[in-house]
Amino acid sequence: MSLLSPDQPKNLEIADITALRGLSDQEASQRLRHEGANELPATQRRSVLKIALSIVTEPMFALLIAGGVIYLFLGNIEEAVVLLGSILVIMVIDFFQENRTEHALEALRDLSSPRALVIRDGKQKRIAGREVVRGDLVVVAEGDRVPADGVLLWQMNLSVDESLLTGESLSVRKSAWKGQVPDEMSRPGGDDLPFVYSGTLVTQGQGVTQVLATGTTTELGKIGKALEAVKPEKTRLQRETGRLVRLVAIVGIVLCLLAVLLYGVLRGQWLNGILAGIALAMAILPEEFPVVLTIFLALGAWRIARTHVLTRRMPAIETLGEATVLCVDKTGTLTLNRMSVGQLFARDATYEVAGPGMEKEALLPETFHALVEFSILASQQDPFDPMEQALRLFGERSLAQTEHLHRDWTLIREYPLSPALLALSHVWKAVEGDEYVVAVKGAPEAILDLCHLQADEREALSQRVSAMANDGLRVLGVARAYFKQAEKLPTDPHDFNFELIGLVGLADPVRPRVPEAVRECYLAGIRVIMITGDYAGTALHIAREIGLKSDHACLTGPELDRMDDAELQGRMRTVNVFARVVPQQKLRLVNALKANGEIVAMTGDGVNDAPALKSANIGIAMGERGTDVAREAASLVLLDDDFSSIVQAVKMGRRIYENIRKALAYILAIHVPIAALSLLPLLLGLPLVLLPVHIVFLELIIDPASSVVFESEPESPAVMKRPPRDPQKPMFSGQLITLSVLQGVSVLVSVLAIFLLSLSLGRSEPTVRTMTFTTLVFANLGLIFVNRSQSRLILAMLRSRNAAFWWVMAGGLLLLALVLSIPFLRELFSFSLLTPTDLLICLGAGIISILWFEVVKLL
Secondary structure (H helix, E strand, O other), X not given: OOOOOOOOOOOOOOOOOOOOOOEOHHHHHHHHHHHOOOOOOOOOOOOHHHHHHHHHOOHHHHHHHHHHHHHHHHOOHHHHHHHHHHHHXXXXXXXXXXXXXXXXXXXXXXXXXXXXXXXXXXXXXXXXXXXXXXXXXXXXXXXOEOOOEEEEEEEEEEEEEOHHHHOOOOOEEEOOOOOOOOOOOOOOOOOOEOEEOOOOEEEEEEEEEEEEEOHHHOHHHHHHHHHHHOOOOOOHHHHHHHHHHHHHHHHHHHHHHHHHHHHHHHHOOHHHHHHHHHHHHHHHOOOHHHHHHHHHHHHHHHHHHOOOEEEOOOHHHHHHOOOOEEEEOHHHHHEOOOOEEEEEEEOOEEEEOOOOOHHHOOOOOHHHHHHHHHHHHOOOOOOOOHHHHHHHHHHHHHOOOOOOOOOOOEEEEEEOOOOOOOEEEEEEEOXXXXXXXXXXXXXXXXXXXXXXXXHHHHHHHHHHHHHHHHOOOEEEEEEEEEEEOOOOOOOOHHHXXXXXXXXXXXXXXXXXXXXXXXXXXXXXXXXXXXXXXXXXXXXXXXXXXXXXOOOOOOEEHHHHHOOOHHHHHHHOOOOOEEEOOOHHHHHHHHHHHHHOOOOEEEEEOOHHHHHHHHHOOEEEEEOOOOOHHHHHHOOEEEOOOOOHHHXXXXXXXXXXXXXXXXXXHHHHHHHHHHHHHHHHHHHHOOOOOOOHHHHHHHHHHHHHHHHHHHHOOOOOOOOOOOOOOOOOOOOOOHHHHHHHHHHHHHHHHHHHHHHHHHHHOOOOHHHHHHHHHHHHHHHHHHHHHHOOOOOOOHHHHHHOOOHHHHHHHHHHHHHHHHHHHOXXXXXXOOOOOOXXXXXXXXXXXXXXXXXXXXXXXXX
């Protein structure tokens, strides 16, 4: 029974601490003013106005606005409305994409500021965690979140879950500090330390701690600083696309100015010259690149969400398909982070538990009834500790039809766990009989000592304990004793005549689908690395269980500290299991992999994982069991915490990457004839073919084609049977650019042929423009068709399902038909009515322009 009620002032009736007075309210107020609140600074958010300004300052918006204003000056209201109206659609898309902010530090602040019970002026009072100051005396008990880092002045059977900071799945024991209060604290992790840390959870017992650090100076605060210092990197695709757009933009600006000068000087029409220059700039500037990336990745995020993976940062999707290394946190990622009974040993017999759901099988054999019975009697009646919860759950299911649960017994006394005796004893009074029943459980060596076994018996049981531990089990010994009620209970559990009952092995089970997911990662050429705060033996056992290639090699945190960066990078090429790793080391490991040229994906669920998640190329957090901090720092979140979902995300990422290449190749190809048709008539003194309104029309086909159509293309069957693409290989390879330019030149030749033929036949300027533009539209639709695949022929692609392709084809043809047939639209586009023969000529020229690519596929 807890001495401290979580809802009432906690009265510590312990002689050693009743004299504690703590700080005065005045002292606490002064420190709060001078040192600041016990919280982390909030993340800076961009205002809506700043987001909107960043969007409207993009070059394409400036061109559209300039063109619309000039049309207004010229009195062409319809053209102005078309240009200015197109701005709204793109602005909405960009605004929702830009309106994404980071909340990792806000989540850390919420986590680090729980309610706290402090002793001030000799009285206990509950305050907000943010008001705790250095020097405060804080009372903590089972279920409390520790508000600040401190040293324990007194404790009773205190255990704390520090997995948020260390990754250890088991709670650690705490001991009280002896002597003068220290100035510094040691790192979290390990049993019998006298320090407690902000954000950790008390799972058992109670204590009084003196605060040594608050806010950003706590271990949790240091993680917050590291998280704040890590800046997300742009993906390689973003960098390459940015360079290409900048290069083309410079060329476009130069040609735009040249076009304005030529038109103004040669024809004397400066406003029309500016319009011609704007049309040329719009034709050259690959404004589809950022739009395509936005829409493409948004649709990819939607598809990935259907596999229970939430995308927090869109660029991570295309990077995921290139991942070469997957760094995995053991607790809660590979395992369920839920203790369960794995093995029982009693009377020289072993009972293997099939898994977390075995309790649904047949009843437990009688041989093991007493072992489970007394393990529950040696636990809290309403346990908070995960191991005790696992024991009680197992007992309630396996002993439900027996009389071994003893819900009507009365607890008389508890002998708590201590550094001298790592065992917990409970003395019970049965309903009938004149004896006390004593149950004890704890570390096997402590139980063997209490039972006073012979040397040969101890040796045999020690070997059994070692065998169970090598199987990755946490082993507990269980014993019992009986004592006459008429006699006074001893002060030392050693005075009982204990009888050993057996051993209980508890496990944090591996997630069922993890081994298969690891195999798929290896098949896809992705290396899997385990990084955990747990012990090396447990880590290697889990590695064997999931099929991780470890070669029995493991590096620990202390070994990492002795390595410089160069040595660490060398070891990172061969070692796949890292144990006893602290948060700062996880970040260092990720950075070492990146320094080796790897594309790193990092999974995790705790606060301790947040800096590494943010530094990795792709951070993947667990959604169900993960902390808010991990989710906010990550790029992707597994909503169902299923490790195998990562494999599906990788598969989707590779598909997205392939299709992005197709889309960008198509964009590059179609811009060649558009740019040439905007520039050549100016240089040759011929009638203008493309005006801004024509560019906008083409964009209505190009934008959905380059995003929706290519995004909808299914992945190739071998997408997960080949290694990741070389990270050093550029997206825009020489082969890709050459092929795209050749396609664009081929279309340009066909379109120019129609343009020059129409002029030579003496057709009117509107008719020449109409036939040239119609040929360009047909050729554009053909380019979309042939670029859906660089290996499959047209007939094969006709059988491939892609509804978006047919919608875009139908939409493009319908728009063209409306423009050619409706007088108002023909006048708006400066077109004339074409004859059926003219249309067939345009269609034939468009088809011829792309047929050669089918021959290339055959070769």
